[in-house]
Structure formats: C-alpha cells, structure tokens
Amino acid sequence: MDMPRPDAAILSRKAAIVARLQAALPAGAVIHDAAETRAYECDALTAYRCAPLCVVLPGSTEEVAAALRICHAEGVPVVPRGAGTSLAGGALPTADCVVLGIARMNGVIETNYADRYIRVQAGRTNLSVTGAVEAQGFFYAPDPSSQLACAIAGNVAMNSGGAHCLKYGVTTNNLLGVTMVLMDGTVVTLGGAHMDAGGLDLLGVVCGSEGQLGVVTEATLRILPKPEGARPVLIGFDSNEVAGACVSDIIKAGVLPVAIEFMDRPCIRATEAFAHAGYPDCEALLIVEVEGAPAEIDDQLARITAIARRHNPVELREARDGDEAARIWLGRKSAFGAMGQINDYVCLDGTIPVSQLPNVLRRIGEISRQYGLDVGNVFHAGDGNMHPLILYNANTPGELEKCEAMGADILRLCVEVGGCLTGEHGVGIEKRDLMVSQFAPDDLEIQMAVKDVFDPGWLLNPAKVFPLAASEARRAA
Amino acid sequence: MKLMEPETEAQVADAIRDAAGPLVLRGGGTRGLGAVAGDVLSLAALRGVELYEPGALTLVVRAGTPLAEVGALLAGEGQRLAFEPPDLRGLLGRSGDSTIGGVVAANASGPRRVQAGACRDFVLGLRFVDGHGRVLRNGGRVMKNVTGYDLGKLMAGSQGTLGVLTEVALKVLPVPETEATLVLPGRTLADAVAAMAAALGSPFEVSGAAWEGGAALLRVEGFAGSVGYRAEQLQALLAAHGESVVLDPEASAARWAGLRDVAGFAGRAGDVWRIACRPSDAPALVARSGDRATVQLDWGGGLIWALVPEGTDLRARLGVYDGHATLLRGTGGPVFQPEAAPVAALAAGLRARFDPRGIFNRGLMG
Ligand SMILES: Cc1cc2nc3c(=O)[nH]c(=O)nc-3n(C[C@H](O)[C@H](O)[C@H](O)COP(=O)(O)OP(=O)(O)OC[C@H]3O[C@@H](n4cnc5c(N)ncnc54)[C@H](O)[C@@H]3O)c2cc1C
Numbered sequence: 001m002d003m004p005r006p007d008a009a010i011l012s013r014k015a016a017i018v019a020r021l022q023a024a025l026p027a028g029a030v031i032h033d034a035a036e037t038r039a040y041e042c043d044a045l046t047a048y049r050c051a052p053l054c055v056v057l058p059g060s061t062e063e064v065a066a067a068l069r070i071c072h073a074e075g076v077p078v079v080p081r082g083a084g085t086s087l088a089g090g091a092l093p094t095a096d097c098v099v100l101g102i103a104r105m106n107g108v109i110e111t112n113y114a115d116r117y118i119r120v121q122a123g124r125t126n127l128s129v130t131g132a133v134e135a136q137g138f139f140y141a142p143d144p145s146s147q148l149a150c151a152i153a154g155n156v157a158m159n160s161g162g163a164h165c166l167k168y169g170v171t172t173n174n175l176l177g178v179t180m181v182l183m184d185g186t187v188v189t190l191g192g193a194h195m196d197a198g199g200l201d202l203l204g205v206v207c208g209s210e211g212q213l214g215v216v217t218e219a220t221l222r223i224l225p226k227p228e229g230a231r232p233v234l235i236g237f238d239s240n241e242v243a244g245a246c247v248s249d250i251i252k253a254g255v256l257p258v259a260i261e262f263m264d265r266p267c268i269r270a271t272e273a274f275a276h277a278g279y280p281d282c283e284a285l286l287i288v289e290v291e292g293a294p295a296e297i298d299d300q301l302a303r304i305t306a307i308a309r310r311h312n313p314v315e316l317r318e319a320r321d322g323d324e325a326a327r328i329w330l331g332r333k334s335a336f337g338a339m340g341q342i343n344d345y346v347c348l349d350g351t352i353p354v355s356q357l358p359n360v361l362r363r364i365g366e367i368s369r370q371y372g373l374d375v376g377n378v379f380h381a382g383d384g385n386m387h388p389l390i391l392y393n394a395n396t397p398g399e400l401e402k403c404e405a406m407g408a409d410i411l412r413l414c415v416e417v418g419g420c421l422t423g424e425h426g427v428g429i430e431k432r433d434l435m436v437s438q439f440a441p442d443d444l445e446i447q448m449a450v451k452d453v454f455d456p457g458w459l460l461n462p463a464k465v466f467p468l469a470a471s472e473a474r475r476a477a
Numbered sequence: 478m479k480l481m482e483p484e485t486e487a488q489v490a491d492a493i494r495d496a497a498g499p500l501v502l503r504g505g506g507t508r509g510l511g512a513v514a515g516d517v518l519s520l521a522a523l524r525g526v527e528l529y530e531p532g533a534l535t536l537v538v539r540a541g542t543p544l545a546e547v548g549a550l551l552a553g554e555g556q557r558l559a560f561e562p563p564d565l566r567g568l569l570g571r572s573g574d575s576t577i578g579g580v581v582a583a584n585a586s587g588p589r590r591v592q593a594g595a596c597r598d599f600v601l602g603l604r605f606v607d608g609h610g611r612v613l614r615n616g617g618r619v620m621k622n623v624t625g626y627d628l629g630k631l632m633a634g635s636q637g638t639l640g641v642l643t644e645v646a647l648k649v650l651p652v653p654e655t656e657a658t659l660v661l662p663g664r665t666l667a668d669a670v671a672a673m674a675a676a677l678g679s680p681f682e683v684s685g686a687a688w689e690g691g692a693a694l695l696r697v698e699g700f701a702g703s704v705g706y707r708a709e710q711l712q713a714l715l716a717a718h719g720e721s722v723v724l725d726p727e728a729s730a731a732r733w734a735g736l737r738d739v740a741g742f743a744g745r746a747g748d749v750w751r752i753a754c755r756p757s758d759a760p761a762l763v764a765r766s767g768d769r770a771t772v773q774l775d776w777g778g779g780l781i782w783a784l785v786p787e788g789t790d791l792r793a794r795l796g797v798y799d800g801h802a803t804l805l806r807g808t809g810g811p812v813f814q815p816e817a818a819p820v821a822a823l824a825a826g827l828r829a830r831f832d833p834r835g836i837f838n839r840g841l842m843g
Contacts (some may be wrong), residue, residue: 052760084696112755112757113678114671114674114678114756114757114780115674115755115756115757116674116677117680137678137680138678150728158623159623159627162623167620169594169598170599170621171570171596172627172630173594182819186819187819188817188819188820188823189817189820190820192755192800193755193799194753194754194779194799194800194801195590195591195595195753195776195779195780196584196590196595196597196634196753198582198753198800198801198802198803198814198816199801199803199813199814199820199821199824199842199843200634200635200638200639200814200824200827200842201584201597201630201631201633201634201635202631202820202823202824202827203630204597204627204629204630204631205626205627205628205630206633207627207630208623208626208627209626209627225677225679225680226680227677228504228680239675248532248533249532251532251533251534252531252532252554252651253651254555254648254651254652254653254654254700256651282842292703293710295702295706296700296702296703299700299702299703300700351617351619351620351621351622352619353530353533353535353618353619354530354532354533354620355532355533356532380621382618382620383620383621384619384620384621385620385621412589415822418617418618418619419617419619420617420619420622420624421624422622422623422624423619423620423621423622424621424622424623425623427623427624427625428621431624435601435624435625438617438624438625439614439625440614442611442612442613443613443614443615443625444625445832446607446611446615446628446830447615447625447626447628448611449830449831450626450628450631450827450830452826452830453823453826453830454823455825464626465626470776
C-alpha cells in the first residue's frame with residue numbers, strides 16, 4: 001500500500017510547528033519526541049506503520065479548534081485518531097502529519113432518560129457509554145467487538161456496526177448529533193437531541209466519512225431501554241448452502257433476531273481447539289439470538305427451530321439458561337483470538353446479498369486453494385456482512401503481499417455479486433485502491449466534491465478512502 | 478412552462494444537460510413543499526421494479542414507481558416499508574400518485590420513525606443525476622455498507638435540490654402478525670408526554686407514541702402472544718396515568734393511518750407546521766405556540782404538528798430550542814428552518830457542487 005511522499009518542507013519546519021502548537025495548548029498536550037510518537041505509528045492494521053511529525057492531545061473543543069487553526073495556517077495534514085483500533089488503516093499517520101488524538105476528551109456531558117439520549121465527548125469508549133446508562137436500564141446499541149477500546153469518535157468516523165445491528169442498526173442509525181471542528185477551526189453543530197435534519201442531512205454524510213470532513217469532538221447518541229432478556233440457539237448444518245437458506249427463511253418469516261452469526265468449518269475447528277465451547281464438528285454453524293420476555297423468547301425460538309428443522313440440522317441446541325447462552329457465545333466471541341493463535345491474519349469485511357452466501361463461500365474456498373492460504377469465515381449472516389479471515393505468516397517474505405492480493409480478489413468477488421468492499425470497518429488505506437472496482441470515476445468525483453466543501457485544502461486525513469491517483473490533483477493543490 | 482416526462486435514466490440526464498433554466502422536479506406532485514418555478518421535470522414515467530428479494534429484505538425500484546404499487550408488491554410477500562411514509566394529499570390538498578422517489582427526496586417518515594427509523598435509515602443505495610447531467614451511484618443494495626461517503630443520507634430529505642433520484646434501493650421489513658393500541662383518554666399534554674416517555678423507556682418495544690384530541694396512544698406490534706403481553710405490561714406500567722383501553726388491530730391500524738397522515742388537520746383553514754424537538758420540550762413549545770394553535774404530537778412528543786392561523790410566524794414564537802420547524806402549508810415564513818451560518822455555508826457549498834447552475838427546485842432550501 002503506497003502512501004504519499006511526505007512534504008520535505010513540512011518536515012524541515014517541525015520545530016516551528018511544534019512550538020506554535022505548544023504555545024496554543026496546555027503543557028503535555030503536544031508529543032513530538034520520536035520515542036513517544038511511535039506509540040501512534042499505526043492502528044490495528046499493524047502491517048503499516050509511520051510515526052507522525054507530532055501528536056496533539058487536546059482536552060476541549062476549543063483546543064481542537066486552536067490546533068486545527070494552526071495546522072491549517074501551516075498547511076500541515078491532520079490525522080484524527082480515536083483509540084487506534086481501525087482495521088483499515090484509517091488512523092495511519094504520514095511522516096508530515098499531526099495526529100490529533102481525541103482520547104483525553106472522554107467525559108459524559110449530559111444524560112437524559114426521558115428523551116432517551118446521552119451526550120458525550122467523542123473520545124469516550126463505546127462500552128463506557130453503555131456503562132454510563134445501564135444502571136437506569138438503558139444501553140447504547142451499536143456494539144463493535146472492539147467496544148472495550150474503540151472511541152465514539154472512531155465509531156462515528158467509520159459508521160461502525162456490531163453483532164446486534166440486525167435489529168438496532170449501526171452507528172448512523174443511533175447518532176442524533178455531533179459537534180465538529182472543520183479544518184479551518186470553525187466549530188459546527190449538526191443535529192442535536194431531536195430526530196432528523198431540518199435542512200440537508202449533513203450529519204448523515206459526516207457519519208462514515210473516516211475523519212476526512214471534520215474532527216468530531218462531541219456526540220449525542222440515542223440510548224435504548226434494555227430488553228427483558230435474550231437467548232441464543234445454536235444450529236449446525238452439513239452444508240453452507242443449507243445454512244444460507246435457513247438464514248433467508250428465518251428473515252422472511254418475520255422473526256427479527258438481534259443477531260444471526262455464521263461460522264464455517266475452518267473457523268469452528270480453530271475455535272474448538274482454542275476455546276472448547278463444545279461446538280459440533282460440522283460444515284456451518286449459526287448462532288441466532290432473540291430478545292424479549294421469557295415467553296416471547298420461547299415463542300420466537302420455537303419458530304426459529306421449526307424453520308431450522310425443515311433444513312435437517314445436524315445439531316440444534318437451545319440455551320436454557322445464562323450459562324448455556326454464554327457457552328454458545330463463547331466460541332463466537334473467541335473466534336478472532338483463536339484464528340490469531342494459529343497464525344497472523346487479515347480480516348476482511350465485504351458485504352454481500354444474503355442470497356449469495358453459499359455461492360460466495362464456495363468461491364472463497366476456490367480462491368483460498370488457488371493462493372494456498374487458509375481462510376476461516378465468521379460473520380454477521382443476517383445482513384450479509386462477511387468476515388473472511390485470511391491466515392498468513394508475517395515472517396515469510398512475500399506472504400503479506402500474497403494475502404493482500406487474495407483479499408483483493410475476495411473483495412472484488414463481493415462487489416461482483418452485488419455487494420460492497422466494506423460493511424463496517426471502512427476503506428482507510430486498506431481498500432482505498434479497490435474503490436475503482438465498486439465505483440465509476442464520477443461516483444468517486446462527487447464524493448470527493450463533498451470533501452472539497454468541508455476541507456477545501458484536503459488537509460484532513462487526505463491519503464485515505466480515495467485511490468491516490470484519483471485524489472492526487474486535490475492533495476497537491 | 479414545459480413539461481418533460483423522461484422514461485429512462487439517460488433521458489433524465491439529457492433533459493438536465495439540455496435545461497436552459499430552472500427545473501421543478503416532480504414525482505407524483507403529492508408532497509413537494511414551497512413554490513418553485515421553472516420547467517417541470519416529471520419522474521412519473523421512470524417506473525418499475527429492478528429487483529425484489531424478500532429473503533434478503535431488499536427492494537430496488539425506479540424513482541417514479543408509485544408508492545401504492547410498491548406497497549402492493551411488498552404486501553404480496555407479507556412485507557412493508559417500515560418507516561410508514563405519510564400520505565399528505567389530504568393535508569396539502571393535492572391529488573395524484575405519490576412516488577417512491579418523492580418519498581425518499583422528502584425523507585418522509587411516519588409514526589414508526591420513533592422505533593424503526595426514518596426513511597433515510599432504510600435507504601441502502603441510490604442512483605441520481607446531478608446538475609452536470611452525470612449519472613451517479615452511491616451505496617448499493619446490501620444491508621451494511623460503509624464503502625465511501627454515505628450520500629444516500631444526504632440525498633434523502635434534500636427535496637430534489639441536489640440531484641434527480643432515478644433509482645432507490647430500500648430495506649424492507651416483514652409485516653408483524655398483529656398490532657394493538659393502548660388509548661389513555663383525557664390526558665393533558667404534559668401528562669401524555671410523561672406517559673409516552675415511560676412507555677418508550679420500557680422494554681416493551683412501543684412502535685408508535687402519539688397524542689391527539691386529549692388521548693395518548695401507544696402502539697405495539699408483533700406476534701399475537703407478544704402484543705398481548707406487552708399491551709398488558711404497558712397498562713400496568715402506566716396505571717398511574719389513569720385508565721386505558723386497548724384498540725383491536727383494525728381500529729389500531731385505522732387510528733395510526735389518520736395520525737400518520739395528520740388527517741385531523743385536513744381541510745381546515747390555517748398554516749401547518751411540523752416541529753422536531755426533544756420530547757420533553759413539547760409542552761413548553763406548544764404553550765409558546767399560543768392559544769389559537771391546534772396541535773397533535775407524534776414520536777412521543779418529539780414531533781409536533783401545529784395548525785395555526787394563517788400567516789403566524791411560529792418560528793418567532795418558538796424562539797430557541799433543540800430542533801427545527803418546517804412550514805408544510807401556508808405563508809408564515811420560509812419553508813425550511815434557517816440554519817446557523819457555518820452549517821448554511823456547508824449546505825450552500827454542497828449545492829454549488831451538486832447543482833452548479835442552481836437549476837433543481839431553485840430557492841427551495843436556500
Ligand atoms: C479486535 C477488533 C474487533 C473489531 N470489531 C469491529 C466490529 O465488530 N465492528 C466494527 O464496525 N468495527 C470493528 N473493529 C474496527 C474498529 O474498532 C472500528 O472501526 C472503530 O470504530 C474504530 O474506533 P477507534 O476509536 O479505534 O478509531 P481509530 O482507529 O482511532 O480511527 C478510525 C477512523 O476514525 C477517524 N477518527 C478518529 N477520531 C476522529 C474524530 N474525533 N473526528 C473525526 N474522525 C476521527 C480516524 O481518522 C480514522 O479514519 C474492530 C477492531 C478490532 C481491532
């Protein structure tokens with residue numbers, strides 16, 4: 001993955017730029033020592049690393065604005081950063097950039113249970129948003145697996161999803177408003193605690209814009225009352241086709257599970273060896289979870305198991321209590337860790353139409369054989385959001401490149417069958433150059449025109465999302 | 478004034494490239510707001526279903542497809558548009574067939590918005606023609622998609638000022654087995670807002686919370702067992718707010734159709750405003766609207782419909798609050814809420830990029 005060559009003029013002015021930032025921000029808010037900036041050299045796409053010019057850690061919207069005004073005046077690119085858990089390289093610095101870390105801004109500004117929202121500083125972690133409201137019986141619905149670490153700022157930037165988004169939607173469906181600072185230091189408020197925009201829905205386009213339109217400093221989030229209870233059922237099948245058909249039938253039947261997770265045999269085996277969750281050794285496994293009062297759960301599970309039985313499952317295991325539920329989820333929750341035990345892996349997240357599941361799984365198998373790298377599939381089946389994990393060995397020269405080429409083939413396949421490159425992780429640098437397989441040049445042009453409006457100088461996270469060739473003229477201007 | 482009725486996307490693009498002046502974009506002409514001038518570009522002939530996969534909850538249709546046709550197609554598979562688009566013909570005194578493109582351009586969402594989401598939340602992708610006459614695509618047809626910027630949200634609710642929608646991909650949902658509505662009659666507005674907050678803050682999945690004619694109304698939908706259980710639980714939860722009765726499914730459906738379409742205001746003189754706010758601010762905002770305002774609430778109080786004497790500058794009365802007001806019918810001010818300067822500048826910048834000649838519904842949104 002190429003990154004633009006750093007601007008030598010900026011590198012040579014490092015001392016002056018750091019001094020200006022230090023003068024504008026409190027002591028300790030500017031990190032410029034090479035040993036310390038290394039902590040910010042990558043996000044969770046660890047194959048790519050580059051220490052920034054310096055890092056600023058503002059404590060307020062005003063300080064963010066002050067830092068941005070300086071960078072704007074100096075013509076220095078800025079890479080916003082939440083917790084650095086992006087899997088797409090969204091927070092990867094360039095040597096000539098200032099990383100603007102939002103993590104110190106992690107407070108709760110307001111909770112309002114009558115109107116069902118919470119207003120937080122954007123550096124607050126996802127899980128601690130729920131933590132702030134759960135005593136009152138509420139929760140914040142989008143739940144990325146990284147929720148212990150990732151920040152709301154990153155969630156907004158990536159429009160992150162989670163296991164429960166089949167029922168509750170992703171970040172954009174649960175975001176009511178933001179305070180955001182534009183690259184020139186202008187503070188704007190979009191949305192609020194009310195629903196929907198009075199004019200153009202700018203909030204809707206800011207969510208998912210990967211830190212390219214502004215630095216989000218505060219967010220107003222919808223909170224929901226916790227369901228009375230939840231219970232999963234585990235269903236094993238001896239073919240991916242049948243499992244896929246079962247998913248479709250469940251969706252059609254009008255039961256709205258909160259989650260339908262899918263694991264294939266390589267993933268089941270790795271997980272069993274690692275977590276001993278007692279999964280059956282079968283071709284495909286579904287975990288379907290429903291919510292409600294005990295009788296409602298019984299009713300929905302009865303409908304789901306009736307559908308599943310029509311597909312002759314090799315295993316059908318209903319959780320009768322919390323322990324059994326936890327056991328069913330144990331394997332799924334440790335799947336990534338289990339795969340990581342075997343090898344290094346790259347996790348893709350292309351989305352496909354649910355009807356294409358069996359076909360795509362078969363073709364991923366073929367691609368895997370062609371490249372000679374193993375793939376495990378564990379994903380959100382209800383919404384077609386695949387998560388193929390390609391196993392490789394980072395210490396074998398050339399294997400990362402091979403793995404990336406194979407990943408690109410899989411993602412192009414997702415697009416070919418009517419899907420997209422990324423369902424929740426974002427484009428970042430990882431899928432940047434594949435954008436041309438999903439979009440025509442004009443489709444990218446109109447998106448870049450949006451960035452032109454918010455950030456005319458293309459200083460905010462400029463080398464992401466759009467193929468470098470497509471954005472070159474704008475970045476150079 | 479010319480009327481153009483392209484039948485294909487390419488013809489739409491031609492018409493835009495060839496346009497000598499402003500264009501009035503029209504779907505069915507049933508919900509467009511404000512008065513705009515120019516040649517009429519009707520999308521009514523650009524119709525038809527591209528794809529419908531009930532098992533994937535996905536529908537892709539051309540923009541001019543009548544809403545009624547979409548509804549009938551979905552009903553055939555036991556599915557529906559869950560955001561419950563209102564039929565405002567009665568309220569606005571219009572006739573004609575509402576189109577799906579018009580619904581999306583207006584981000585038209587009904588009572589279920591409070592639970593299921595707005596129209597914009599169901600837009601999976603779309604195709605549109607911008608002011609240069611370029612045919613553009615954004616999003617796709619899948620349920621989760623963060624590939625590039627989400628222009629679907631931007632286009633939904635842009636009232637035809639950024640581009641001409643030619644095709645939309647929507648997420649659809651199954652029609653629940655049954656529904657019921659709890660009616661709490663004789664409630665003051667403040668008490669109704671408190672009762673609705675308690676209901677919406679409960680785990681009983683309330684899919685409609687409105688106040689009309691002194692009665693608070695709470696809807697639950699789902700399988701029969703669930704609906705019965707939840708209606709009972711809600712009754713117990715709200716016992717302190719007084720007696721309640723439960724409407725059967727037919728009565729419930731009819732009542733919500735009326736609330737959705739603001740049928741109570743149809744044919745009555747005066748200006749009609751739609752105010753989005755924090756639910757708990759609703760009582761104060763209604764008080765500020767004055768004695769001569771007739772109101773009904775939706776979204777638990779988060780949406781106020783107000784009928785006021787013609788020419789009333791309701792925005793001036795409401796003052797500053799967290800929300801915005803749209804003038805749906807009448808003369809009491811600009812149609813859309815004026816925005817703070819930096820936000821207005823961004824919106825103007827986007828319009829200049831999407832529609833450099835300013836030909837789409839000129840002047841409607843600013
Ligand atoms: C183990 C693991 C599991 C994961 N599981 C999921 C999952 O289930 N679902 C999912 O969707 N994702 C998942 N992710 C990906 C990642 O956690 C999400 O993308 C997350 O939202 C990133 O948040 P962050 O705070 O770490 O952001 P960062 O990684 O710091 O940044 C992500 C992007 O946001 C931008 N950004 C950061 N702060 C701001 C700001 N203040 N203003 C504007 N832009 C900003 C950055 O520039 C960057 O482009 C997972 C990652 C890991 C490592």
